[in-house]
Amino acid sequence: MIQKKICQNGVRIIHEKMPYVRSLAIGLFVKAGSIDETEKEWGLSHFIEHMLFKGTATRSAKMIAEQFDRIGGDINAYTSKEMTCYYATVLDHHAEEALTILADMFFNSSFNGADIQKEKSVILDEIASVEDTPDDDVDERLWSVMYPQHTIGRSIGGIKETIDSFDKEMIEKYISKHYTVENTVISIAGNYDDELIGFIENLFNSFIRKGSSDSIEATRPVFHNGRISKSKDIEQAHICIGYPGLTLTDDRLHDLILLDSIVGGTMSSRMFQKIREEKGLAYSVFSYYSSYMSTGSFVIYGGSGPEHLEEMVNTMDSIIRDIMADGVTEKELHNAKEQLKGSFLLGLESSESRMHRNGKNELILLEHKTIDEVVDLIDKVEMDNVNSIARETFARERAISVIAPKKAVKRIRF
Incomplete structure (x- = not known):
């Protein structure tokens, strides 16, 4: 049965027990995707997704990878038009360690200037790989035709001109606006006990960032032939x-x-x-x-x-x-x-x-x-x-x- 816990600060925890498995899947869902970006921010949601893996005040990118390898877990993320998700799957007895690392990435990513510059190159390579894959490229170009006057028609990865302009200030401003309590959901499914819900609440109880009422999506997308x-x-x-x-x-x-x-x-x-x-x-x-x-x-x-x-x-x-x-x-x-x-x-x-x-x-x-x-x-x-x-x-x-x-x-x- 799916259960819902609303923490005192408003963070929502959605959890579903599967006592017959030995795994636990954890997801941090943020209602921030390419549809929310201004023209200058095109590709920033996806860029931030990458940057959260580049290290925190206490963990380097290598440490994050090694810690998940050490507990036999998988960690990944994706960005869509409407949201960004950071997720991990681990054995049930490693749940607290995995959640601690994810929370550290979520709250304490350092956004080091050198890492930002390196990741720009990585993402431009990722965009080039789409252009080298015509069955993906033809689909992305179709969306630009169907919705030429709306953010939903844009590619999620962005373009070189905007990516080159990204810096720590832009990243932190975007996070401040979109990575808010009301835009965040924590979802877990698998084998866990009720004490884990309290552990998650304690990890996120200092999260108090509230969003503004304005939205980039002011108009409904109109389909174009x-x-x-x-x-x-x-x-x-x-x-x-x-x-x-x-x-x-x-x-x-x-x-x-x-x-x-x-x-x-x-x-x-x-x-x-x-x-x-x-x-x-x-x-x-x-x-x-x-x-x-x-x-x-x-x-x-x-x-x-x-x-x-x-x-x-x-x-x-x-x-x-x-x-x-x-x-x-x-x-x-x-x-x-x-x-x-x-x-x-x-x-x-x-x-x-x-x-x-x-x-x-x-x-x-x-x-x-x-x-x-x-x-x-x-x-x-x-x-x-x-x-x-x-x-x-x-x-x-x-x-x-x-x-x-x-x-x-x-x-x-x-």
Whole structure:
């Protein structure tokens, strides 16, 4: 059962016992992501994520790594458009030591000037690695087309011009504004006793930083149709096609999730079976949905030989037209429901997956549906619901991003 403890200072602790495991997963979730950045701060959320691993007043970066290795634990972090998460998984009897290190990183990171300069180089290399990976690059460029006038359309990593400008003052100012009590959730899942909750409260009881009422996200993102292409000396052509999606709080979200499974989210989906298995036009073809508090998108990706690009896209369009005209079948909907329930339930087998689910739900949604409630929502989706969201989604104008060899880009007429 998921339990919630609100500390005296307002910090929320979400915890779920799994007494049959020997692990404990710990997450520090902060409601600060790329969507919260000003133009000059572009990439700063991600930069700070990196910097928290670079040492504190009492621990060097090497010491942090060695201490987690010594207790056989894993520590990592990620930044998304809406939040940043620092997390660790350890054996249950090492819980207090892991929490102490995470709290030290959270409160006492030194942001040494030399480390800041070195990390700029590391992050620029990370950005370059995305640009060297066209299936990632084509997706990031799609978001810049779909939401060109909003921070949600920006890449999380930032750009060289802003990264070069980051310094200790900017980092501490951003942390002061966004790393606040109301923006922070501590999530744990696994094998622990009730005394650990008190230990966490004592670690964070001096955390009193309050946020201001102003927000960078003053306007709702507006989806734009459009095209963007990039010529590159590569063997494959890559394309992403984006449509407006749904927000995290939309009652029809499970309709869209099941549509995604039928369109391109699984190996039995129409895109995979038609484009890869039947026609052999692509090795990788799939769809996915992304949902946030303020907007969402439905995206179709395909990577093919340049000579097959146009036929692949024509086939994608044909599949979409068929779904809009004739809808999905009972068999497809049944299989999609079973696949989604299986994926959801199997994904909760580990302490880490439960910790992430609970932390995100508390930080972003402020609610926790039970497993049975989620399964019931999936089972209650009817064919008319899925067909309705398909017609609504695919009837809208779309955004397209292409990365391909120069000759292929010149031939594109989408």
